[in-house]
Amino acid sequence: xxxxxxxxxxxxxxxxxxxxxxxxxxxxxxxxxxxxxxxxxxxxxxxxxxxxxxxxxxxxxxxxxxxxxxxxxxxxxxxxxxxxxxxxxxxxxxxxxxxxxxxxxxxxxxxxxxxxxxxxxxxxxxxxxxxxxxxxxxxxxxxxxxxxxxxxxxxxxxxxxxxxxxxxxxxxxxxxxxxxxxxxxxxxxxxxxxxxxxxxxxxxxxxxxxxxxxxxxxxxxxxxxxxxxxxxxxxxxxxxxxxxxxxxxxxxxxxxxxxxxxxxxxxxxxxxxxxxxxxxxxxxxxxxxxxxxxxxxxxxxxxxxxxxxxxxxxxxxxxxxxxxxxxxxxxxxxxxxxxxxxxxxxxxxxxxxxxxxxxxxxxxxxxxxxxxxxxxxxxxxxxxxxxxxxxxxxxxxxxxxxxxxxxxxxxxxxxxxxxxxxxxxxxxxxxxxxxxxxxxxxxxxxxxxxxxxxxxxxxxxxxxxxxxxxxxxxxxxxxxxxxxxxxxx
Numbered sequence: 149x150x151x152x153x154x155x156x157x158x159x160x161x162x163x164x165x166x167x168x169x170x171x172x173x174x175x176x177x178x179x180x181x182x183x184x185x186x187x188x189x190x191x192x193x194x195x196x197x198x199x200x201x202x203x204x205x206x207x208x209x210x211x212x213x214x215x216x217x218x219x220x221x222x223x224x225x226x227x228x229x230x231x232x233x234x235x236x237x238x239x240x241x242x243x244x245x246x247x248x249x250x251x252x253x254x255x256x257x258x259x260x261x262x263x264x265x266x267x268x269x270x271x272x273x274x275x276x277x278x279x280x281x282x283x284x285x286x287x288x289x290x291x292x293x294x295x296x297x298x299x300x301x302x303x304x305x306x307x308x309x310x311x312x313x314x315x316x317x318x319x320x321x322x323x324x325x326x327x328x329x330x331x332x333x334x335x336x337x338x339x340x341x342x343x344x345x346x347x348x349x350x351x352x353x354x355x356x357x358x359x360x361x362x363x364x365x366x367x368x369x370x371x372x373x374x375x376x377x378x379x380x381x382x383x384x385x386x387x388x389x390x391x392x393x394x395x396x397x398x399x400x401x402x403x404x405x406x407x408x409x410x411x412x413x414x415x416x417x418x419x420x421x422x423x424x425x426x427x428x429x430x431x432x433x434x435x436x437x438x439x440x441x442x443x444x445x446x447x448x449x450x451x452x453x454x455x456x457x458x459x460x461x462x463x464x465x466x467x468x469x470x471x472x473x474x475x476x477x478x479x480x481x482x483x484x485x486x487x488x489x490x491x492x493x494x495x496x497x498x499x500x501x502x503x504x505x506x507x508x509x510x511x512x513x514x515x516x517x518x519x520x521x522x523x524x525x526x527x528x529x530x531x532x533x534x535x536x537x538x539x540x541x542x543x544x545x546x547x548x549x550x551x552x553x554x555x556x557x558x559x560x561x562x563x564x565x566x567x568x569x570x571x572x573x574x575x576x577x578x579x580x581x582x583x584x585x586x587x588x589x590x591x592x593x594x595x596x597x598x599x600x601x602x603x604x605x606x607x608x609x610x611x612x613x614x615x616x617x618x619x620x621x622x623x624x625x626x627x628x629x630x631x632x633x634x635x636x637x
Contacts, residue, residue, distance in 0.1 A: 206246035237282035284326035372418035420461035463535035469510035477502030530573035
């Protein structure tokens with residue numbers, strides 16, 4: 149008992165924890181959980197918690213199924229020592245977090261059956277804040293593992309989403325934060341209809357309050373993620389969030405340079421993801437609010453400095469803004485009278501043929517976004533290239549083909565689009581083919597770039613099938629390499 153007490157109270161290095169564990173310190177401690185009195189159990193739990201804070205030890209405890217005695221103890225009512233369950237729950241959390249922090253692809257499970265999952269989760273409603281926080285934290289750690297899809301599915305089947313939504317209003321801010329984080333995990337790959345029905349206006353008010361006031365950056369990032377996972381088709385959600393002025397709050401998380409914590413990138417990524425529902429061309433009022441909040445210059449900055457996900461979202465948002473540019477570009481006014489009294493002539497946008505600005509027409513040219521978007525075409529992540537090309541393609545839509553193609557040519561932007569034909573991504577290839585098919589309708593660019601496009605186009609016709617192959621053949625026909633009657637069509 150004295151040795152266990154000393155082990156529980158002394159400071160241990162990771163090397164000491166590893167050595168003690170390899171020498172078999174765990175088994176006697178587990179035996180004490182069933183044979184000792186409350187004080188003995190408490191000392192044993194404290195020692196186990198200390199040993200398990202070294203990640204490989206925690207991982208081995210889970211592998212060996214040695215967490216079961218702790219779960220048995222947690223499920224018991226212990227009137228003589230009510231704080232003992234708090235310690236047990238904290239130790240289970242410690243083991244789970246330390247093990248899952250190793251980012252192993254191994255299918256870890258501390259719970260052997262659906263009944264055990266349900267039983268442990270039900271304690272959230274039957275215990276005090278300390279145990280609640282530990283249980284929610286344990287499930288959160290487990291639900292972030294690569295192998296955790298089944299766990300998330302089971303929790304949703306046990307109506308965990310509805311229970312967690314109620315816990316988002318918990319008075320204890322630590323319990324609330326744990327509930328928000330776990331709810332975010334369950335919403336990611338859940339059923340859209342269930343999510344939308346469960347997240348009521350009251351829940352949205354709670355989430356927005358958390359986003360505005362919480363000091364826990366991980367909790368804020370999770371709240372942003374929950375809102376971003378709500379179906380875009382639920383326009384009443386979009387309208388209500390916009391009406392309470394939340395768009396500017398979302399933008400502030402992208403603008404705030406003081407965010408330097410470990411969750412800075414997640415905050416920015418999730419704020420961008422939320423804003424995707426407010427910048428669609430079908431929602432001009434929200435687009436205007438976002439643009440006037442200074443969002444567009446921030447997006448252009450992120451094209452060069454953001455994480456891969458931030459770059460992809462920034463390009464997507466710029467694409468959505470750009471889809472509205474033609475209709476918002478103002479006609480150049482002609483002034484009569486004496487030329488010496490006339491105001492300076494307004495500058496005509498080379499793409500939209502009107503007066504453009506960043507905040508009124510969301511023009512990519514005015515925002516200096518063309519170069520950064522073209523740079524993204526060289527990214528190894530094809531989804532980033534795809535998003536950038538979607539934004540660039542808005543420059544040549546409809547009547548803008550001639551003017552937009554000229555801008556791309558003058559920006560040295562057509563050659564990178566041709567290079568995208570060699571991508572392994574069929575989706576990116578098809579997008580690049582659609583852009584080039586339009587550009588090569590113009591004789592000038594056919595002559596300049598046709599020769600450099602021939603080899604990758606021929607390669608696609610020989611290696612690919614379906615619409616990609618037919619589209620490549622059509623461009624080759626434009627270039628005079630194939631006849632329109634070719635079998636490639």
